[in-house]
Each structure stands twice: as structure tokens, then as C-alpha cells.
Amino acid sequence: xxxxxxxxxxxxxxxxxxxxxxxxxxxxxxxxxxxxxxxxxxxxxxxxxxxxxxxxxxxxxxxxxxxxxxxxxxxxxxxxxxxxxxxxxxxxxxxxxxxxxxxxxxxxxxxxxxxxxxxxxxxxxxxxxxxxxxxxxxxxxxxxxxxxxxxxxxxxxxxxxxxxxxxxxxxxxxxxxxxxxxxxxxxxxxxxxxxxxxxxxxxxxxxxxxxxxxxxxxxxxxxxxxxxxxxxxxxxxxxxxxxxxxxxxxxxxxxxxxxxxxxxxxxxxxxxxxxxxxxxxxxxxxxxxxxxxxxxxxxxxxxxxxxxxxxxxxxxxxxxxxxxxxxxxxxxxxxxxxxx
Amino acid sequence: xxxxxxxxxxxxxxxxxxxxxxxxxxxxxxxxxxxxxxxxxxxxxxxxxxxxxxxxxxxxxxxxxxxxxxxxxxxxxxxxxxxxxxxxxxxxxxxxxxxxxxxxxxxxxxxxxxxxxxxxxxxxxxxxxxxxxxxxxxxxxxxxxxxxxxxxxxxxxxxxxxxxxxxxxxxxxxxxxxxxxxxxxxxxxxxxxxxxxxxxxxxxxxxxxxxxxxxxxxxxxxxxxxxxxxxxxxxxxxxxxxxxxxxxxxxxxxxxx
Numbered sequence: 001x002x003x004x005x006x007x008x009x010x011x012x013x014x015x016x017x018x019x020x021x022x023x024x025x026x027x028x029x030x031x032x033x034x035x036x037x038x039x040x041x042x043x044x045x046x047x048x049x050x051x052x053x054x055x056x057x058x059x060x061x062x063x064x065x066x067x068x069x070x071x072x073x074x075x076x077x078x079x080x081x082x083x084x085x086x087x088x089x090x091x092x093x094x095x096x097x098x099x100x101x102x103x104x105x106x107x108x109x110x111x112x113x114x115x116x117x118x119x120x121x122x123x124x125x126x127x128x129x130x131x132x133x134x135x136x137x138x139x140x141x142x143x144x145x146x147x148x149x150x151x152x153x154x155x156x157x158x159x160x161x162x163x164x165x166x167x168x169x170x171x172x173x174x175x176x177x178x179x180x181x182x183x184x185x186x187x188x189x190x191x192x193x194x195x196x197x198x199x200x201x202x203x204x205x206x207x208x209x210x211x212x213x214x215x216x217x218x219x220x221x222x223x224x225x226x227x228x229x230x231x232x233x234x235x236x237x238x239x240x241x242x243x244x245x246x247x248x249x250x251x252x253x254x255x256x257x258x259x260x261x262x263x264x265x266x267x268x269x270x271x272x273x274x275x276x277x278x279x280x281x282x283x284x285x286x287x288x289x290x291x292x293x294x295x296x297x298x299x300x301x302x303x304x305x306x307x308x309x310x311x312x313x314x315x316x317x318x319x320x321x322x323x324x325x326x327x328x329x330x331x332x333x334x335x336x337x338x339x340x
Numbered sequence: 341x342x343x344x345x346x347x348x349x350x351x352x353x354x355x356x357x358x359x360x361x362x363x364x365x366x367x368x369x370x371x372x373x374x375x376x377x378x379x380x381x382x383x384x385x386x387x388x389x390x391x392x393x394x395x396x397x398x399x400x401x402x403x404x405x406x407x408x409x410x411x412x413x414x415x416x417x418x419x420x421x422x423x424x425x426x427x428x429x430x431x432x433x434x435x436x437x438x439x440x441x442x443x444x445x446x447x448x449x450x451x452x453x454x455x456x457x458x459x460x461x462x463x464x465x466x467x468x469x470x471x472x473x474x475x476x477x478x479x480x481x482x483x484x485x486x487x488x489x490x491x492x493x494x495x496x497x498x499x500x501x502x503x504x505x506x507x508x509x510x511x512x513x514x515x516x517x518x519x520x521x522x523x524x525x526x527x528x529x530x531x532x533x534x535x536x537x538x539x540x541x542x543x544x545x546x547x548x549x550x551x552x553x554x555x556x557x558x559x560x561x562x563x564x565x566x567x568x569x570x571x572x573x574x575x576x577x578x579x580x581x582x583x584x585x586x587x588x589x590x591x592x593x594x595x596x597x
Binding site: 079080082083165291292294298302305 | 392393395396397398399400401402403404405406426427428429430431432434443444445446495496497498499
């Protein structure tokens with residue numbers, strides 16, 4: 001009987017392994033240069049950098065565990081974001097299924113690609129400790145974020161979420177949070193809901209704030225829970241500034257509102273001017289365009305892995321760009337001979 | 341690549357021996373039938389993958405790792421629905437063109453459905469000619485959305501919330517029984533029991549549902565119950581027929597009327 005049970009367990013183990021092997025690694029991201037990709041085997045393998053031509057493993061991108069972590073991130077999904085010049089990989093672990101405080105935690109690391117004298121590619125961590133912790137400590141020092149009188153058993157839980165790479169790969173824009181959790185009370189003793197922006201400057205190897213970020217970080221709207229987009233979006237940054245191109249970011253809400261009004265004006269003029277027989281066709285075309293515009297905007301925000309206010313801002317940015325193009329089309333139609 | 345529902349059961353199996361053994365037995369039995377666990381759909385000749393637009397260079401593909409292809413497709417197998425997994429749980433649901441690998445529209449169902457959502461479920465009832473679908477996004481007591489999606493020439497041309505129209509039929513009947521104002525009268529629980537497409541002179545969809553005002557059965561509250569059959573005409577874009585049946589009313593603390 002025992003032998004039978006042992007045989008059964010062994011065969012189950014084999015089948016389980018076989019099935020796991022069938023799953024194979026998932027391609028998480030491909031470097032813009034095309035030289036390498038980041039693969040991952042669910043559910044708990046480390047992300048691996050593989051050579052694009054031959055699939056050989058170049059490196060494992062391991063994220064250091066935090067002190068307060070239970071160490072069980074087996075269900076977390078690593079998300080890599082490779083810089084435009086392909087020299088940097090930011091990886092953050094996302095686990096929305098974990099109970100608090102782990103669900104808030106976004107363990108992350110930044111890796112730099114280096115080349116040894118024999119041409120071999122390596123990836124090394126940009127900071128010795130956890131990247132999210134280092135980012136929080138920088139912001140806490142700059143903006144005095146943390147409560148000085150935390151209860152003795154409180155442990156800080158860090159998160160650093162990817163927002164954007166600057167076009168010159170010199171700056172990584174992050175949204176950083178750092179709530180404090182009391183294990184004895186099983187509750188937050190300092191809110192984990194708020195986040196602040198900072199850059200990691202890949203040229204200086206240091207965290208930094210520009211006027212754009214400092215302005216957004218210190219606005220009172222940063223800590224508002226309002227659903228009013230116009231108010232909340234005042235403190236949102238979605239684009240990382242390249243070196244030498246620093247400056248304020250234009251408001252996506254204002255840009256969209258202006259062009260949306262122009263669209264309504266030109267559309268009304270077109271409907272009034274066009275022969276009645278063609279009106280229904282224009283109306284149908286406009287309805288289809290609106291569906292397409294809104295869908296493209298959602299896709300654009302998803303492709304940047306935006307959530308919350310950043311997603312709202314990116315959706316508005318995308319809608320503004322599409323609407324500007326549509327206004328130009330309708331204006332051409334309005335002035336064209338095909339209307340009459 | 342997005343596949344049909346595929347739980348990470350091997351992870352759980354490692355942690356729970358009993359589950360592990362049970363699943364192992366299932367594997368033993370099923371090995372001959374199921375060649376690859378995630379490709380159950382292949383046996384029924386259903387589409388099994390959807391490739392979204394290319395990702396942002398250097399970033400993960402949200403449609404590859406964050407979305408699941410719902411296992412109900414249009415009869416012509418061209419259209420389907422994708423919904424987010426837990427990784428992107430606040431992201432929208434989309435209707436997609438499987439044949440041309442295109443995302444057609446965000447499903448405007450209010451709160452989107454996502455994998456494993458509490459009290460949530462998704463159902464799609466496709467018209468026989470694949471030109472429309474009624475998408476039911478279920479909530480705890482009533483659907484979060486009951487959406488009629490119309491397609492033409494491979495595009496979504498209109499999305500209509502049918503829930504509002506159904507509630508407009510229930511409300512006056514409830515108000516009459518409760519002697520209250522129509523705007524104060526609404527069903528507390530709405531259960532869609534059948535969605536049936538009718539083809540003939542025009543495309544119509546018949547929706548059967550049950551509405552009640554006191555789903556928790558509180559004795560101190562009055563209880564209204566009714567079954568509604570309503571027919572929506574797609575071309576006319578309105579309800580063309582409706583009938584309330586098996587209506588009952590219990591006033592608070594009184595016997596049935």
C-alpha cells in the first residue's frame with residue numbers, strides 16, 4: 001500500500017513538473033535595441049535577461065527582499081521597464097492578491113547593463129539596498145514625509161511604481177509611497193495611500209527632484225481623494241524630463257477641454273451646413289470615431305501601465321491628440337467642396 | 341498571448357498536500373484528454389488566443405500578461421471579450437476582433453469585470469448573425485451593466501445600457517404597490533434569468549428577469565416581487581414589448597396582497 005502511494009506521489013510529481021515545463025517562460029519585455037529580452041517563468045521564477053539572438057540567459061534580475069517582507073512573493077508578477085537606450089532595466093514586483101501590508105509593497109530594483117573587457121554583458125543593481133526604500137528615504141529627507149513619532153513596532157512599507165523613462169534615458173520617473181504598518185494592531189499607523197514623485201538620474205546615480213516634481217509633490221491636491229479630475233490632475237506628472245529639457249508639464253485636462261470645445265463647434269457648423277441627406281452618415285461616422293478615440297486612449301494608458309490619476313491624465317492626453325486631428329479633418333470637410 | 345481561464349493551480353498544489361494529490365489524480369485521469377491545460381478551448385474549435393496591439397518598446401505587453409480572453413465568442417468566431425486579471429484589476433473590459441487582432445471598444449459597463457471579482461460574473465449573449473451582443477456584468481444584487489453592443493462592418497457602432505430601460509418598467513409598478521413616488525421606487529435585486537435573440541423581420545432580444553425590493557427579506561420592510569419579460573428591437577433602439585407577471589406584494593408587517 002505504502003509502495004503504491006509512493007509511486008502515485010512520484011508520478012504526480014513528474015506530471016506536475018512536466019506540466020510546468022509545458023508552461024514555459026513568458027516574455028515580459030524586449031529591449032528597444034532588440035539585443036535582449038526579459039523572460040519570466042510563473043509563478044515564482046526570477047526575471048531572466050536572455051540574449052535575443054540565441055536565447056542564452058545573460059543574467060537574473062533579483063529584487064532584494066525587504067526587512068518587513070514575509071518573503072513570500074510567490075504570486076507576485078515582476079514588471080520590467082527597459083530604458084530607451086536599453087542600458088537600464090527597472091523591475092517592480094506587483095502582487096495585488098497579497099494581504100496588507102504586502103499588497104501595498106512594490107519591491108523594486110534598477111539594473112544597469114555593463115560590458116566587461118571581453119564583451120560579455122552583465123546587469124548590476126544600481127543601488128545596494130532595495131530601490132523603493134532608497135527612493136522613499138530620499139523623498140522623506142527632501143519633503144519631510146514620515147511621522148517622527150511612529151509606534152515602536154511600526155514598520156515602514158515601501159512602494160515605487162514606474163511612471164516613465166525620459167527620452168534620453170537619463171531620468172526614471174517614479175511614484176513613491178511609504179506607509180507605516182503596525183503588526184501588533186494589524187493596521188496602518190501612517191497612511192499608505194499617498195505617493196510622491198521623484199527621479200532617479202542615471203547619469204549622476206542619484207535620486208533627484210526638479211521644479212516640475214517638487215511643485216506636484218507639494219501641492220495640496222497630492223493628498224486629496226477627490227474624484228474631481230480637474231482638481232486632482234493639478235498634481236499629476238506623467239512625462240519624465242530629459243536633461244536640459246526641464247520645465248512645467250502642460251495640463252492634459254486644459255488641453256483636452258480646449259480642443260473638445262473646438263470639436264463641438266466645428267461639428268455643429270458642419271451638421272448645419274451639410275445637406276440633410278448626408279447628416280446621418282456624418283453622425284454615424286462621428287459616433288464610431290468617438291468610440292475609437294476613447295478606446296485608443298485607454299489602450300495608450302494601459303501600454304504605459306498607468307493607474308489612478310496618471311491613467312486619467314494619460315487618457316486625456318491621448319484624447320486631446322486624437323481630437324486635435326479630428327478637428328483638422330472636420331475643418332477640412334467644412335471648407336471643402338464635398339459638403340454642398 | 342491571452343488564453344482562456346487557466347488558474348495557477350500548481351502553486352497551490354505545492355502548498356496544500358490534499359489539494360496536490362486531488363489535482364494529481366485529476367491530472368492522471370485527464371492527461372489523456374487534455375494535452376495542454378490552458379488550451380481547453382481547442383477541443384471545441386473555439387478561438388484560444390488574442391494578440392493585442394504591440395506594447396510600448398521596452399515595456400511589458402499589458403494584453404499579453406494582464407488580460408484574459410473570455411470563453412464566449414460570437415457565432416462567427418470573429419468577436420470576443422477580454423477582461424483583466426488581478427494584475428490590472430481596475431482596467432477596462434474590451435470587445436475585440438479576434439480575426440484581425442484588433443481592440444474594438446471599451447465595454448461601457450460601469451465597473452469593469454476582472455478575474456476573481458467578488459460577487460462578479462460575466463456573460464455574453466450573441467445574436468445569431470454576430471451583429472450584436474448583450475453583455476451581462478453581474479454584481480451582488482443586480483447587474484452592474486446590461487449592455488447591448490451593436491457591430492457593423494467590424495466596428496462597434498453603439499452601446500446601450502438596457503438596465504435603465506428595465507428599471508423604468510419596474511419602478512412605476514413598485515410605486516403603485518407601495519404608494520410611493522416613482523423616483524423613490526426601485527428594485528433592490530434584479531436577476532436576469534434568460535436572454536433570447538429573435539430573428540425575423542427585425543433583430544430583437546427578449547430579456548426575462550426577476551425584480552424584488554427586499555432581497556434580504558427584512559420583516560420591517562415591504563416586499564415587492566415581479567417577473568418581467570421585455571423585448572428590445574435593435575433597429576428601433578427601444579423596448580417594443582414588455583409584460584410583468586407573477587407580481588406579489590407584502591406590505592411591511594402585513595399579509596400578502
